[in-house]
Amino acid sequence: MPPLQEVLYSSLLAPDQSTRVVGQIVTRARARNQQEGITGLLVFDGLRFCHHFEGAPPAVGALLDRLQADRRHVDLRVLYAGPLATRRYQRFEMGLAEVDDHEDLADLQALEGSAALAHFIALRSRFDISG
Ligand SMILES: Cc1cc2nc3c(=O)[nH]c(=O)nc-3n(C[C@H](O)[C@H](O)[C@H](O)COP(=O)(O)O)c2cc1C
Numbered sequence: 001m002p003p004l005q006e007v008l009y010s011s012l013l014a015p016d017q018s019t020r021v022v023g024q025i026v027t028r029a030r031a032r033n034q035q036e037g038i039t040g041l042l043v044f045d046g047l048r049f050c051h052h053f054e055g056a057p058p059a060v061g062a063l064l065d066r067l068q069a070d071r072r073h074v075d076l077r078v079l080y081a082g083p084l085a086t087r088r089y090q091r092f093e094m095g096l097a098e099v100d101d102h103e104d105l106a107d108l109q110a111l112e113g114s115a116a117l118a119h120f121i122a123l124r125s126r127f128d129i130s131g
Contacts (some may be wrong), residue, residue, distance in 0.1 A: 011073040039089035079116035097127035
């Protein structure tokens with residue numbers, strides 16, 4: 001099995017961006033992630049993003065570089081990054097969950113490392129995921 005890596009980060013929609021940009025991001029990301037072997041889930045609460053993704057280390061590193069340069073969001077914080085034995089998202093090149101409750105992602109952003117990852121994974125079961 002080739003090695004895998006996973007990353008969980010949070011960020012904020014840039015103040016000059018409309019929430020409509022999220023649809024564009026997701027459509028484009030689905031095609032691109034399929035090419036790059038990236039799977040994952042993006043959660044958006046109208047203000048904050050939380051994105052968990054996985055893939056081969058070079059593809060994951062390249063995506064993180066592109067994300068860090070993307071001005072459609074700000075205040076990107078990597079909450080967790082580490083090696084992974086098997087994919088957590090078999091089905092989604094990019095799942096999207098839009099949530100109404102701001103507290104979920106705000107709480108998550110206050111955590112770090114494996115505590116943040118565990119919290120996100122526990123939240124996942126409550127999200128209504130479209131993919
Ligand atoms: C919150 C957020 C999530 C994103 N997720 C992805 C992603 O999963 N895959 C991806 O390729 N690009 C994603 N992007 C876009 C990248 O930052 C970047 O614009 C894009 O990868 C550039 O690729 P392109 O030149 O093929 O459009 C995301 C952007 C934002 C703001």
